[in-house]
Each structure stands twice: as C-alpha cells, then as structure tokens.
Amino acid sequence: MQRALLLSASFLVARILAQILPVPVIVSTTSGQLVGVEVDGVASFKGVRFAQPPVGLLRWEPPTPFTSNLLFGATTLPPACVQQFAFANQAFDENLFNNPPPPEDEDCLFLNVWAPAPLTGPLKPVVIWIFGGSFNFGTGSLPIYDGTSFAKNQDIVVVTFNYRTNVFGFPESPDIPVQQNNLGLLDQELVFTWVQQNIAQFGGDKDQVTLMGQSAGSGAVALAILRHGTDAPFRAGIMLSGVPLSSSTALNFSSFNAFALAVGCTEAPGSAARLQCLRAVPAATIRSYTNGPSGGSFGLIVDNVTAFDSALQRIQNNQLAPVPILLGSMQDDGTVFSYGLTDLQAFLDSSLGAASLLLSAPVVRLLYPGLNDSEVIAAVVRDVGFRCPTKLWADTYVQSGLPNVFRYTYGAVFPDTQVFPGAGAWHSSEVRILFGTYNTSSATPAEATLSASLQAAFANFVKDPTVSPAQNWSQYDPGLLGITLAPTLAAIAYNGNVDPGNFVQPEQQSSINGPCAVWDLALN
Template sequence: MRSIILTLFLFKVSFSSSTTDNDPTRTIESGVVIGTSTSIASSPFGVQQFLGIPYAAPPVRFKPPQNPVPWSTPYNASTYRPACIQQFNYPEEHRTRIIEWLNTPGPPAGESEDCLNLNVYTPISGEQAKAVLFWIHGGVFSFGSGSLPLYDGSSFAANHDVVVVTINYRLNIFGFPGSTALPETERNIALLDQRLALDWVQRNIAAFGGDPKRVTIFGESAGAGSVDALITSPPDPVHFRAAILHSGQKTFNPKSSDSASSWTKIVTATDCPQEEPAALECIRGKPASRLKDIIEKAALPFDAILDDSTLSKTPRRNRLESAKNPSLIARVPVMMGTNANEGSMYVIGQNDTQAFLNTALRVLYPGGAPQELVQKVLDAYPLGEPGLKTERDRMDRILTDVLAQCPISIVAEDSVGVNISTWRYYFDASFPSSELFPGSGAYHSAEIEMVFGTFDRKGATDAQLEVSKRMQKAWADFAKNPEKGPGWGMVPEVGVFGGGVRAGERNLGKAVFALAGEDLDRRCKLWESLYRK
C-alpha cells in the first residue's frame, strides 16, 4: 500500500506547476476552474480531477464557515491544497506509529488554517447526470484530509461512472473549540464545515457531470460518525439520498465531549486570561503552531457537543420515532459495516486481557471495574475458540465488538425496525501489500483502499483484486440505486467481503458471501447495557 500511495503522491505533484490549453475547464458558482485529465489502468475510461477547490472563504478562527469569495481569473485546480491543522499526540512512540500507519505520506500540500477545500473526480465519459459519492474522512476529529492519496477517487470514479468528492474540514481545537463564549450552535465547527461542503455540492456538482439529487454521503470512523450526525440531525433541506457508515456512528457515544476541559487547559498553558470572552480573544491571537504544539504534547481530546443542531441529544430516540415523525431524521437508505479486527492496532504489545479490561473499563467504572464483570467478559471470549488463539486476539475481538460491531448492529436493527432500507457489510481479509504489521488482520480503516482502489496493484493477490472489484461495485450499485441495495439481502443479512482471507493466502472462493447477523453478533448481548439506554 505504501508504494502505490507514494506513486500517487508523485503523480499529483507533477501537475502542480501549470495547466495547459487541453486541460478540462468547468464554470461553477465562484468562477472558472481548470483541472487535469488522466487515464486509469483498470478502467477503459479516463478521469478528470479538480483538486483543492475552495468550498468556503478562508476561515476565521473559531467562527462558522462562509461561502467562498468568487474569483475573476481561472482557478488552477490541478493540485491539492493544504490540509487542516493536524494533531498527532505524544508520547513519541505512539505519535510515530499513528503517522506511519494512518498518515504516510501525509497531505501533499502540508497544513494550514486556510484549508476548506475539496476534490472532485469525474469520469470523462458515461452518463451525464451521475451518482455522487461524498466522502468524509476519519481521524478521531484530530487528523486526516481529503487529499490523502488513500482517498484518491480516480479509480472508483472511472471504474463505475460515478463522481467522487473528498473534503477537508477543521479538526481538533480548530474544529471543536470549547469556549463558553461561543454559542453552543457554533462550537461544532467541523460539522458546520461538512454541511457547507455538502451544500456546495448541491449548487455546483452538475458542472462536473454529477446529479445533485443523487448524492450518497459516506465516511469512516469519525467520518462515519459525521454521516450518522447528518442522518439523525439532518440539515433542512436534506442534501443526500443515501448514506454509508464505515466502522463508526454517533448514535452511541460512551463519553461526552472533553472539548471544554481541553479548552481550559489550553487557556492555562498559553497564559491567557481565565475569564471569557477574554480567553477566547487571546487564544484567537496565538499562532496555530503554538496551539498545535500544546494539544499534541498534552494529548488533549476534542469532539462534538450535543447542540441539538448538528448533533442531536437524542439520536437513537429520533431514529426510533421517525416512522411516526419523519422529520426527526433523514429517512434515507443506509449501508453500514465494520472490519473483523477493528481493535488490532490498539493492543500492540499487550498480552494480559484481565489487566487490559481493568484499565479500559475505568471509563465506565472510575472506582474500578467489578471483578465479576471482568470474569464474565473473559468467559465470553475464551482462548482456544476460532480466531482467539492469543491474548492479543482476545483483546482485539473485545475492542472490535465494544467500539464498532455491537453498536453498529444495534443502529442497523433500529433502522430496519422503522422501515428504513438497511444493509450491512463485514470486511474480513488482509493482504501482504496492506498489512500494518504481521497479524494486523482486517484492521480499522483497512477496507478504505479496497473501496477506493488505492492499494498496491503490483503486489496484489488475485483475491485482493477480486475483493476490491466487488466492494467498489457494491458501493457504486448502492449509490446508483439505494432502494435496490448493494447486492445482498437487507438486515439481518450481512454481506461479507474477504471471508477470512489472510495475508499470503489465495482464496477466490471467499471474495464475498452473506451470513446472518446473529451469527456475527453473538457476544453483543454482553455489552447491551452500554448502548440500550
């Protein structure tokens, strides 16, 4: 995977210096944009790329986004523009590992507060009013960018005649300032950025061959949480007709946002006045590099607050009551799923499940986890069962269930229970070109390169090529006809990609099949009390 990403990075840089008379040109609301064209080896169609288009004016720190300022001369959209300010927390070993695994190579144009831009990938031929897939990246609301080569939409667009849009949005303290001087409805700035980008698509995507009435939003991890927030706290009007959630949701959130606490610590660290609004104005005047240094070294968390505007205080109730009151949520067809080893990257170096549980459960039990609960968990995940050969396997499985699979299964059940067309997938494969480390399995985010087609094709196995082909088709089929679905039955059925294929194996027969959700979720009853409130 790393080699293909580096190749793509160099490919983009080669376009950065100038444009030619033959480059594709589009006229949008803000003015003329000039992109580039390229061919895709796996597709008979070429792709036009329009990169780094501003969907908002240069942002004012800690203020909601505004529409872009029109330009009078053609805008060079042949190269990526800066990502938003990133946060990779210390200690150094942790920071280095996350950067290597999830951000290498990093954003091609660096990072800046002036980062509210998006990228459009559109096929050169095919139908004119194409389905649109609008990607919201993950990164725990701390890091990430729509410009990462992992999210290059060229292969996806060319192979399936769809338009792919990837976006930046403000992150960490810049996306979730915890100042009480700000109205609650202006503290989830990151979510407001996403909504303005989605609004931009409605106004401009037709210029790129996309149909604004056929938009599917999709995202992974924090991006999937953002998609869920758009569903359960929908904008008016709703600017999408379908949604896909990869390994994340915002219906169940184990803990509330720490942004206010983090804000207080930043105010103290910068010697700003403790009182508001003086603290807010003081922080506004500090260099971004100084704030970045503070939040990374102190490992400060940031997340959305429940403002009942961009993030509902009652998302589950809204979904469950939406059959009687449809305006509570966006009642659109949904597909959601998880990977088999969501927890693998978080249990590196650990080999004591009981000690791990005692530490992990302190979030729910500050005075110490009841030992009968710890023993109950250990009994539910016995060593020696298929897939649980080692202590690390067991901890990985526990984290996968608690953080991803079990909450997603309940959201899916709730959704289909109120007559929303709902599908579910499960990704269970790993390949030599994409392993983070030996035994990483189908780790958190591993499916993304399969959907976007950005894995290393030179080292790809036949199974890898086949799984990616089937995943791209399923995602595209869903976007083109959401009510028909991705190609397998609705919940409780689950479409499985990979079927347990592991690095070094060749098994085309396990590319995709379906199983019953109850077989996949058999341990989730143990964790129900965390979610069913």
C-alpha cells in the same frame, strides 16, 4: 500508402498522448472558474476553496462560503488542516493513518472532485467521502482517497474535502456559543451545500448524492442523517466502521481551558478577551501544544443541532433523514487500537470504569473463549467500538420501519496489508481496496479482484440504494433474537472469496454478534 500509414500512426500517437497527458478542463462554479485537468477519461479538480480561510478573526467561527468569478488553477491537492496525534501513539498513528504526511495549514477548507469525462450527457450519481481520524486528524488530501479509480471504473462523481479537526474544529470551548462548537460538522454542511449548488457542472446529479465515510467519517455520515429530514441534501448513506449511540450532555471545558493557559491566554474563561488572545496565537504554536504530552482531548459535544445525546432514540422517533443505508465493520477493527496491550483487567478498568467490577477479566474471557488476553482486548475494542453499535443501528433502523438497510462484516487479509503482526482485517484496511488505491507493486491478484468487486458493489448502492448491491447481498433483517429464515448479513471476502459472484457470503447475524448481547446492555 505511406501517407496513410503516417496518418494512422499519428492518430495512434495522439490517442496514447491523450491518455497520459493532462488536458485542461474549465468549469464554472460558485468558487470561481476552475481549471482542472483530464487524464485518461477522468477530469479532476483539486484544491477548490469552498469557505473563506478560517484564520484570524474567523478562527473558531462557522465557515463562511467562498464565492468568486476569478480563474483558479485546480490541479494540486490542498494542505491538510492542522493535525493532532495523541502523544503516546504519535509515530504509530501517523505511520498508519497519515502516510505520506501532506503539508498542513490552518487555511485548509478545500475540496476535490473527480468526474468521468466528458462532463456532459446524463447526470451521474455522486459520492461525498468523509475521512476518519477520531475528529483529531485526517484529510481529504491523502493519496488513498484519490477518486480516479472510482470515477473511471464506476462512472460516478467523487468528492473529497477537508474539515477542521481537534481544537480548531471541535474545541469544546466556553468562549464560543455551544451551537458553534462542532465546527468540523458545520464545515461538512457547507460542502453538502456546495455540492448541491455546483455538482451539475461536473456532470453530477445533485438529487443522487450519497454520503460515505469511515471511522469518524462514518460517524459524521450518521450524524448528518440524524440532523436532516426528508429534505436532506443526500439520498443515501454508507458507514464504514463507526456510528454514534449515546453521548453525555455534560460540557467539559477542561482541555480548552488548560490549552488557553498553556499558550499564554490567562483571561477569564468565556470572555471575549480570552478569545481575542487565542485567535492571535500562531497555528504552529497551537499544533506544538496539542501534539505534546499535555495536548488535551477535543471532540464532539451534544449541541442538539449537529449532534445529539441518543442516536437510537432519534431513529425510533423518526427524527432523521429516512434514507437507505449501507453499514458495517471490520473483522479486526480493534487491533490498531489495542496494539501492545496485554493486561486485560487494566484495560477494562480504564475503559469501563465502575462497570469493570461486573465485567471483570474472568467474566470477559468467557465471552471470547480460546483467545489470549491481547486478543480479547482487541475483540472487546472491536465489539464495543464498532461491531455492536453497527448492529444496534441496523436493528433499530429496520425495527423502526425504515427500509433498504444493507449490513456487512469485512474479513479480507492480504500479506501486504499486515502492517504489524496479527493486524488482520484492521480498521481502515478496506479503504485502499475500495478506492482502488492499494499498492499495485505488492498486491496479489486476489487483492486486485476484490478491489473491483467491492468497488462495484458500493457504486451499485450509490447508483440505486434500494436494490441489492451485489450477488448474495440481501436487505438486512435482524430477525428474532438474531435468527432469520434467510441469512442477511453480508460476510465480505472471508475465506479467500474475492470474485464478483462469491465475495459476499450471506450469514446469520448471530454468527458474529454473540458478545453483543452483553455489550448492548452497556451501550444502551
């Protein structure tokens, strides 16, 4: 009897230890033999190199695949790529979007995988996460993007990764070919290829891949849809607060040229000599400049390979991967970008240029009755930057005969998410809820419930993007003048609704789109 009790106790201790102690797991990939760990039913592989270090002669070159047969430890999140935060808002932006700040390195092209254990049996759906940050900052190494909860609770494989940002990833440079300027997007494409080649080793199905991104990452998902066709390396896209519409084809090299002069490379613009000089400048020197008061602005250019001048035209012309999409925006997407702004006319002048003569402060106030000027500025940023472009994408997708569109607006506000007064459901505040990485020590029970509800809905879309992802969530129908017989806009977590059966409330899209009738004219 005593022996039986001891054996039973030993078995119980072994089970408990298996849940809390890491167990090595080895997977064979094109990047080598990866030694990850399994903890509590989730195997994780962190810091997997997918490209050669983009340093020295490979700085400002398209990513070169990394291949190896060697054994590599894969238990530590990799460094972020070199970051750029606008000088005027550095402390504010870093506190919101880079906290805690991970180490940075120009050698940064790594990815991470979380997969339900064991890595055998029927292959599972896969989601590839693309971080946001205005293509200037961001990293897959932030703790809020940890894929453990998603993989464990939803039985899917999660991939996060780094891509080059700011002058390293989107230099807008005359010194390299136009088609190589959107290097960050080329990094993303290499990750998509890596997943196709390797994800089965982690129990993932390469034919059931969904791209998911937020803000600039959402825009990156949209651009991937626009540059692929029916042979796309993914079958669906999820876009949280960010889609491209139209972009100028004019090339502006002023920021890059000023940067070159500032770091001592005075050779002729566009010359091999200047590029050679710039490749020898230490990354730390470059970061110091780009984060300084004259750091410059770097971003996407229209190259007609990775990015295009008219997204809506490509949708209408069926020049895209015709995949199901789930997309939406936040009730208060604009608050983090308008914090501290009070002069409405000055804001309109700086944002709209000549159009502010027609859309002057008195006119714009009429679009947002009952709001003070600070609130109007936040609403304009939300609508022009996020809500109305999302509407145009969803409307055009459906009107072009593309099925399986699911649109939402997110309104959850919790006491511990109010990072400043009046933040509301601010830009990216849903990410922690979605990944299950919210602060458990300060979260309310409602926050935990919404996390489970939201995560399940998005995972349902990943598992089958052709059916309703949640109760009350129908395929989107723009209707006639925004009115349909059945409301098909999913209002998520408004009025305290967080339970699986009610966190989605169907609404007429016209309930939130009023000012878009004006802004759409400018956006088109």
